[in-house]
Amino acid sequence: MITTVTSIGRALRGERGATIRDVDEKGNANLVDAAEAAGVSRFAFVSFVIGPALAGAPLAEAKRATEQRLARSRMTAVIVRPEMFQEIWISELVGFDWRNGKAQIFGRGETPHAYVAGDDVAEATVRLTLDTTEPRDVAFGGPEALTRKQVVERFRSAGRPIATRHVPRAALRAGSLALRRIRPVQASLMALALDADRQSEPLSAQPLRDLGIEPRPVGDYIDQLLRTG
Numbered sequence: 001m002i003t004t005v006t007s008i009g010r011a012l013r014g015e016r017g018a019t020i021r022d023v024d025e026k027g028n029a030n031l032v033d034a035a036e037a038a039g040v041s042r043f044a045f046v047s048f049v050i051g052p053a054l055a056g057a058p059l060a061e062a063k064r065a066t067e068q069r070l071a072r073s074r075m076t077a078v079i080v081r082p083e084m085f086q087e088i089w090i091s092e093l094v095g096f097d098w099r100n101g102k103a104q105i106f107g108r109g110e111t112p113h114a115y116v117a118g119d120d121v122a123e124a125t126v127r128l129t130l131d132t133t134e135p136r137d138v139a140f141g142g143p144e145a146l147t148r149k150q151v152v153e154r155f156r157s158a159g160r161p162i163a164t165r166h167v168p169r170a171a172l173r174a175g176s177l178a179l180r181r182i183r184p185v186q187a188s189l190m191a192l193a194l195d196a197d198r199q200s201e202p203l204s205a206q207p208l209r210d211l212g213i214e215p216r217p218v219g220d221y222i223d224q225l226l227r228t229g
Contacts, residue, residue: 001035001075002044002129003028004122008059011185012093020184024062029069036073043070044078044129046121049139049203053195058180059188076135078128083141083203084196086115086221090151094189098155098225103162107169107197109148114141114202115218127211141203144217154222169194 005027010018028045035043047063054060070077090096095104120142128136146154152162172194179187208215 001040002125003031004046020058020062025065028066032069036075040075042132043075044125046080049081054191057188057191058184079137080125081139082121083114083116085118086218087118098160098162101162103152103164105148105164105166106193111197111199112145112147112202114145116142117216120208120213120215123213124208124211138207139203140207141205142215142218143205144219145202146218158226
């Protein structure tokens with residue numbers, strides 16, 4: 001069994017029924033229980049690195065609850081922890097609207113991130129699931145690390161003017177706390193953005209290469225966006 005389900009993308013696109021509680025928490029809990037009852041032996045779950053700074057963030061707590069439920073089950077758990085997705089964090093969904101020349105910079109915007117391609121995460125998840133030799137808990141990123149400011153400059157250097165707006169760390173912290181009950185998706189994204197801006201170092205791409213995957217650099221993804229418009 002493999003699950004990548006999350007409410008975040010659907011909620012950001014305006015789907016009212018997609019909530020962290022119903023999808024990420026209850027939905028995954030039901031799926032884990034159903035899989036165990038059906039005799040599934042190996043269960044792969046796409047999560048992320050959940051450090052102390054994410055304590056209380058709704059999405060992080062839902063992910064943690066699923067991991068703990070898997071640990072209590074009879075199934076062998078495979079936990080996949082990718083870095084920031086290229087397709088999500090370089091998009092208008094999280095304030096990077098390069099087509100309209102606007103981008104939000106979270107915090108200082110000077111922390112390098114090894115943005116990872118969704119296709120590489122999918123392939124890694126499949127290979128880790130099919131390798132039944134041992135339980136796995138694998139964190140990885142892409143092969144190229146860029147700060148959010150450097151991502152903006154990549155677009156500018158290609159002739160795309162982008163105006164930036166900074167969201168200070170203090171505002172991210174305050175919003176992540178104040179919105180937990182009333183807007184948990186937004187609170188979670190603010191907590192994730194703050195945690196990312198404080199990240200000590202980018203995740204390595206070596207685990208992907210160990211699986212026989214040559215990951216796509218974030219620069220190649222940006223070039224692709226610029227070519228296709």
